Amino acid sequence: MANQPLVTHLYTADPSAHVFNNKLYIYPSHDRETSIEFNDNGDQYDMNDYHVFSMDTITGPVVDHGVVLKAADIPWVSKQLWAPDAAYKNGKYFLYFPARDKEGIFRIGVAVSSSPAGPFLPEKEPIPGSYSIDPAVFVDDDGEAYLYFGGIWGGQLQCWSKDESKENCWTFDISKSGPQEPSGPNINALYPRVAKLSNDMLTFNTPVHELMILDESGSPITADDHQRRFFEAAWMHKYNGTYYFSYSTGDTHFLVYATGDNPWGPFQYRGRILEPVQGWTTHHSIVEFGGRWYLFYHDCELSGGVDHLRSVKVREMGYDAEGGMHLLQ
DSSP states (O other): OTTSOSOOSSEEEEEEEEEETTEEEEEEEEEOOOOOOOOTTOTTOOOOEEEEEEESSTTSOOEEEEEEEEGGGOTTEEEOOOOOEEEEETTEEEEEEEEEETTSOEEEEEEEESSTTOOOEEOSSOOTTOOSSOOEEEEOTTSOEEEEEOOSGGGOGGGBOTTOOBOSOTTOOTTTSSOOOOOSTTOBOOOOEEEEBOTTSSSBSSOOEEOOEEOTTSOBOBTTOTTTSOOEEEEEEEETTEEEEEEEOGGGOOEEEEEESSTTOOEEEEEEEEOOOSSSOOOOEEEEETTEEEEEEEESTTTTSOTTOOEEEEEEEEEOTTSOEEEOO
């Protein structure tokens, strides 16, 4: 499993894996060829639709259910359908996705289906009050649903302050101008965002909160701690009553995790899940399937190292007696 892409007839990345009706579904982004040169804004990730894939067993064949949503069908979107996530509640399936609106601002949209395999019908507007990228939905045991999101640099999280005001940085080149990732001694890192979703799963039911990530001593992770600070790719899951928040460190290319006792945090850093893979980005999901736990991720091996042409892979993982996560292969 660790060495073979799950999908080889097209390029897939940012896999969001869920079990619905005893079947594993994967909701990835869809990479495509482009002449756009690599840059730190991520313009080379020029995706414009989503496929859904399913598996009856972790080693069985992967079924491509085709295009379930495309940019041309979403009224508010201009470009870049980046990493999505999916959820089920009240008899419906929801696909959450980031995209640039007509002004170039990343917002988070939602589309609805009666089937986990889609197709998905998008809402006409993005979620009010949403911004940045990488939505991840967590439905807790009590049925309450939370949306985690955020990504710096091209994901624009640095453009938003705690009071959700904005600055003019939607088309900036981060190497030259515009709001930057914070830096300096004892300066807190930018933290991911979380809001509770309404019962219909279409809007926020609370204000957007920062999700605090602490180091081993209980102090906030600092901006210069690039090996542990949040960059993008939020994911939440629960194991033995503990909440696990995992994410990508971006320019240091690690997948790491932190744990807490409630969905709002704070979360204490625990360690690394995955070392750097071939390619710049790292984005993942963690899911239990058939009584075992799996890490879904991507790399650029299939494309020969082309950064914006990635492929989804999977590895089995487990937990030690203290709740620490580790790969089994």
